[in-house]
Structure formats: structure tokens, C-alpha cells
Amino acid sequence: MNDQAEMLRKIVNMKSENQQAVQPMTGSEKIARVITVTSGKGGVGKTNITVNLALALSRRGLKVAILDADFGLANIDVLFGIIPKYTLLDLIHDEKNIFEILTDGPDNIKFLSGGSGVEELIRLDKKKLRKFVNSISLLDKLFDVILIDTGAGLSQNVMSFIMAADEVLLVTTPEPTAITDAYALVKMVSRRDKKKPINIIVNKADSVKEAEEIANKLCVVSQKFLSLRLLKLGYILYDDNVTKSVKIQRPFSLYNPKCQAAKSIAEIALKLFSQKPSEEMSGAKGFISKLLSYFGV
Ligand SMILES: Nc1ncnc2c1ncn2[C@@H]1O[C@H](COP(=O)(O)OP(=O)(O)OP(=O)(O)O)[C@@H](O)[C@H]1O
Ligand SMILES: [Mg+2]
Numbered sequence: 001m002n003d004q005a006e007m008l009r010k011i012v013n014m015k016s017e018n019q020q021a022v023q024p025m026t027g028s029e030k031i032a033r034v035i036t037v038t039s040g041k042g043g044v045g046k047t048n049i050t051v052n053l054a055l056a057l058s059r060r061g062l063k064v065a066i067l068d069a070d071f072g073l074a075n076i077d078v079l080f081g082i083i084p085k086y087t088l089l090d091l092i093h094d095e096k097n098i099f100e101i102l103t104d105g106p107d108n109i110k111f112l113s114g115g116s117g118v119e120e121l122i123r124l125d126k127k128k129l130r131k132f133v134n135s136i137s138l139l140d141k142l143f144d145v146i147l148i149d150t151g152a153g154l155s156q157n158v159m160s161f162i163m164a165a166d167e168v169l170l171v172t173t174p175e176p177t178a179i180t181d182a183y184a185l186v187k188m189v190s191r192r193d194k195k196k197p198i199n200i201i202v203n204k205a206d207s208v209k210e211a212e213e214i215a216n217k218l219c220v221v222s223q224k225f226l227s228l229r230l231l232k233l234g235y236i237l238y239d240d241n242v243t244k245s246v247k248i249q250r251p252f253s254l255y256n257p258k259c260q261a262a263k264s265i266a267e268i269a270l271k272l273f274s275q276k277p278s279e280e281m282s283g284a285k286g287f288i289s290k291l292l293s294y295f296g297v
Helices: 003-013 046-059 076-080 088-092 117-121 126-137 156-164 176-192 208-226 240-247 260-274 283-294
Strands: 033-038 064-069 110-113 145-150 167-172 198-205 230-237
Touching (some): 033 046, 088 117, 088 126, 126 283, 156 176, 156 283, 176 208, 208 230, 230 260, 240 260
Parallel strands (some): 033 167, 064 110, 064 145, 167 198
């Protein structure tokens, strides 16, 4: 048996400490829960939330990976202060395998830099593409949760990541522009799939009351005008610890585990963790197949 197969066997046999909730299956096969983190407006806190949510889920015993799909401005690595050696491009061009392109983050989490990856896929021949899909499908065996950090906005690229994932985590702030852009995004999703599970997080709020009012408003209008049910996942108040932690390139939940933002992200992780995964989930394998079809590959 070669090294790679041996490593995979070991990882597959290695059970998470707590697999109960975030452990979807298709038939008898374990699959990962694939969640795209997105927003209408930029700068609302997606990357900070992705990183710290990954850490909080990992602390609950789940195996977590982050895919940095903000192609132009990848910054998961910046928040970790870790420079990845390889990106998705190295996998696409068959120079490295899936194990080699996963970078170690803190607390056992792994992250994968997208590079300009997805666009390159269009140029691949069938054989290489099949190999690529098989490699990505391995992530179902390796991880319980895959969080995908996207760029902001309603571009075709970001929409493809949203529609291909099993679930969406939509971040907004109390700014009116962020709220309208979040609603515009929900509207676009509702045109394509009214059943897509969309979780809402209100970030940088001044008070719990403000955060709750915004989440409620978004839920009510989405239900009334789009017949789409949003799920309120939680809120994070404006917290100086976040900006300070970004400056020293350390996730806020490690920089100050007792800060308000860290406590809120732990609550959000708990809520996400206790949701019953939908039976329609298709995991990393389903995700990559759908994504490629949206990209016309
Ligand atoms: N709860 C918070 N309290 C205070 N500042 C915050 C909070 N959340 C995020 N920020 C600040 O907001 C800025 C943007 O955060 P982040 O990079 O995570 O947003 P983003 O949505 O990923 O942005 P982009 O759309 O550019 O990818 C950062 O400077 C961060 O420090
Ligand atoms: Mg970002």
C-alpha cells in the first residue's frame, strides 16, 4: 500500500470525538457538511467568522476544513498569519495531492487556498478533471465540516459557490446597505432554490436588541415576499478585540478567548452543531460536481 492510501486509511478510521449532530450520511457513506459563508456587501466579517467558527467547531471535536474561495483577495492565510505552501492550483495541475495542499491551521483545523483555482478548471481535459473530482471527494472522508469563505457580492462566481453548497451562512451588519445587499442575495437564491438552508448572522451590532431586530426583519421579508425561510443563527456585537486580533494576525477566539466576540462565536457553533443536517446533503463530492456544472465544465 502506498503512503497516501495508508494515510487516508488512518484518517478515515480516526473518529471524531463527537460525531452525533454534524455527521450527515448518504446511504452508508459519511459525508461532510459543506457550508458557504457569504454576504451581499463586503467587509461585514465573513473571513473572521469563518476562521473563528472553524476553531469553535474544532473545539467541539469536529474535523474542520476551510476553503478560501475569495479568489482575488484570499485572506484566510492573512488572519492565521500562515503562508500556505500550495494552493488548489497545485492539485489541479496534478503536481501535489490533496493531502499536500491542505495547510495546517491552529487547533487541528486545515485550510485550503483557492488561488485562481476554479477558473483554471475550465481548461482541464476530462481525465485530469475526473482525478480532481475524486481528490475533492476524499474531503468527505477526512472532514465533518467544510467552511467556504467567499468574496462579497452577487457575482456569478459567488452565486455558484452558494448554490453548490448544502447550506449557506449569510453575514450582514446593521448598516442599511449591508441589509439591502443581504436581501438582494437571498432574492437571487430564492429564484434558484427556495429550499436552500440559509443561516443568518448579524455582525458588528451595537446591541443584542439591534441584532435581533435586523435578523427578524430579514426573516419576515424573506418569508413574506420570497417564501424562503431564513434561520437565525446568532449575532456578534462590535468588539475591539476583533480589530486588534486582525492586526496581529491571530484569530480573535485565540487572541482573547474570553472576549464577547469569542463567546458569541462559541454560541453560534453550538447552534450550528445542534442543527439536524438535512437529508438532501451531497457533501464535498456533490459540491464539486455541482460547482463544475455551474462553471460549465
Ligand atoms: N464583530 C466585530 N467587531 C469589530 N470589528 C469587526 C467585527 N467583525 C469584523 N470586524 C472588522 O471588519 C473588517 C472586515 O472583516 P472581514 O475581513 O472578516 O470581512 P469580510 O466580510 O471577509 O471582508 P471581504 O468582503 O473584504 O472579504 C476587519 O477589519 C475586522 O477587524
Ligand atoms: Mg473576506
